[in-house]
Amino acid sequence: xxxxxxxxxxxxxxxxxxxxxxxxxxxxxxxxxxxxxxxxxxxxxxxxxxxxxxxxxxxxxxxxxxxxxxxxxxxxxxxxxxxxxxxxxxxxxxxxxxxxxxxxxxxxxxxxxxxxxxxxxxxxxxxxxxxxxxxxxxxxxxxxxxxxxxxxxxxxxxxxxxxxxxxxxxxxxxxxxxxxxxxxxxxxxxxxxxxxxxxxxxxxxxxxxxxxxxxxxxxxxxxxxxxxxxxxxxxxxxxxxxxxxxxxxxxxxxxxxxxxxxxxxxxxxxxxxxxxxxxxxxxxxxxxxxxxxxxxxxxxxxxxxxxxxxxx
Numbered sequence: 001x002x003x004x005x006x007x008x009x010x011x012x013x014x015x016x017x018x019x020x021x022x023x024x025x026x027x028x029x030x031x032x033x034x035x036x037x038x039x040x041x042x043x044x045x046x047x048x049x050x051x052x053x054x055x056x057x058x059x060x061x062x063x064x065x066x067x068x069x070x071x072x073x074x075x076x077x078x079x080x081x082x083x084x085x086x087x088x089x090x091x092x093x094x095x096x097x098x099x100x101x102x103x104x105x106x107x108x109x110x111x112x113x114x115x116x117x118x119x120x121x122x123x124x125x126x127x128x129x130x131x132x133x134x135x136x137x138x139x140x141x142x143x144x145x146x147x148x149x150x151x152x153x154x155x156x157x158x159x160x161x162x163x164x165x166x167x168x169x170x171x172x173x174x175x176x177x178x179x180x181x182x183x184x185x186x187x188x189x190x191x192x193x194x195x196x197x198x199x200x201x202x203x204x205x206x207x208x209x210x211x212x213x214x215x216x217x218x219x220x221x222x223x224x225x226x227x228x229x230x231x232x233x234x235x236x237x238x239x240x241x242x243x244x245x246x247x248x249x250x251x252x253x254x255x256x257x258x259x260x261x262x263x264x265x266x267x268x269x270x271x272x273x274x275x276x277x278x279x280x281x282x283x284x285x286x287x288x289x290x291x292x293x294x295x296x297x298x299x300x301x302x303x304x305x306x307x308x309x310x311x312x
Contacts, residue, residue: 018065018066019048019051019065019069021066022065022066022069022070023044023121024121025066025070026043026044026047026069026070026073027040027041027044027121027122028121028122028123029070029073029074029077029148029149029153030043030044030073030077031100031122031128032127032128032133032136032148032152033074033077033078033081033136033144033145033148034077034080034081034084035097035098035133035136035137036097036098036305037098037100037122037307037308038098038304038305038307039080043073043076043077043080044073046076047069047072047073047076048069050072051065051068051069051072067159070155071159071162071163074145074149074163075163077145078141078142078145078163078164081141081144081145082141085141091229091230092228092229092230092236093226093227093228093229093230093234093235093236093237094225094226094227094236094237094238095137095227095229096130096134096225096226096227096298096299096300096305097130097133097134097137098300098305099130099267099268099272099284099286099298099300099305099306099309100122100124100128100267100268100269100308101265101266101267101308101309102124102265102266102269124266124268124269125269126269127148127152128268128269129268129269129270129286129288130267130268130270130286130287130288130296130298131186131286131288131296132182132186133268134296134298135181135182135185135186136148136178138181138185139177139178139181140174142164142166142174143174143175143177143178143181144178145160145163145164146160146164146166146171146174146175146178147174147175147178147179149163150171150175151175151178151179157169157171157172157175160175186288192270192271194289195270195271195287195289196264196271198217198287198289198292198293198294199264199271199272199273199287199294200264200271201213201217202214202217202273202287202294203262203264203273205217206249206250206253206262207253207262209250209253209254210250211246211247211250214242214245214246214249214250215242215243215246217293217294218242218243218245218246218293218294219242219290219293219294219295220241220242220243221240221241221242221295222240222241222242222245222293222294222295222296222297223238223239223240223245223295223296223297224238224239224245224248224249224296224297224298224299225238225239225296225297225298225299226298226299226300226301227298227299227300227301227302227305228301228302229301229302229304229305231301231302231303231304232282232283232301232302232303233301234299234301235248242293245297256275257277259277259278260275260276260277260282261275261276261277262274262275262276263276267284267285267286267287268286270286270287271287272284272285272286272287273285273287274309280310281306281309281310282301283299283300283301284299284300284306284309285297285298285299285300286298286300
């Protein structure tokens with residue numbers, strides 16, 4: 001795993017500019033750990049609240065404010081990951097990580113403005129693809145934190161151990177276990193241009209309600225998962241099998257209102273689709289492809305997770 005991130009730089013001056021310069025790092029970390037931009041914002045606010053709750057003397061005694069902020073944010077995320085498992089037990093239907101738009105590539109009708117804060121601070125790379133986040137979500141909280149901090153953000157296991165509350169050797173084992181999950185659960189990420197072509201063909205076949213064409217684009221063992229959170233109508237359980245998905249999606253197209261349109265966009269750094277009605281985003285679709293076929297479709301309809309796509 002390569003990354004452009006690293007531990008918080010040492011800061012001799014714990015002033016406002018030095019502290020606020022860590023915001024991007026913290027948002028990137030929290031989103032990858034939690035899979036939710038809303039929760040990442042909460043972590044950001046809580047982390048800074050704890051910093052400013054200290055006296056000036058206490059702040060000045062901290063050798064590296066960036067490292068301190070990262071440690072606090074990571075521990076908050078670790079606690080939130082534990083409580084999130086309990087919340088999922090009452091969540092209606094399947095839970096999918098919150099999808100991110102590409103703030104530099106807004107499609108016509110999706111937003112008339114540029115990226116919003118803090119969406120425009122999340123770097124879109126392999127570690128935020130929907131497939132990657134879904135695998136991260138299957139890990140234990142300790143596995144996820146150890147893996148993201150070490151493999152994505154390149155923190156040494158000695159520092160990871162202080163955050164997770166385990167020994168460096170135990171954190172090394174946690175990260176190793178997480179890597180095995182990644183290797184066995186995800187298809188290799190192919191060229192973005194190739195996936196864009198597959199998604200484009202899927203869109204055309206879907207709009208034409210061409211079941212045979214849809215079946216040809218779907219892996220026989222493909223899975224389609226939707227997240228409505230009880231706030232939007234959708235299938236509550238994953239649809240398994242290319243034929244079953246093709247029939248279900250053709251039926252969706254058949255009953256869609258006359259004002260419903262589909263547009264190509266970028267979802268978490270990879271080609272995807274959005275369903276629009278009168279210019280308003282109703283659903284965001286993320287895809288994972290394997291070879292020339294679609295292996296996974298994730299459809300997010302929960303309006304609480306679509307705030308960045310609706311201009312705030």
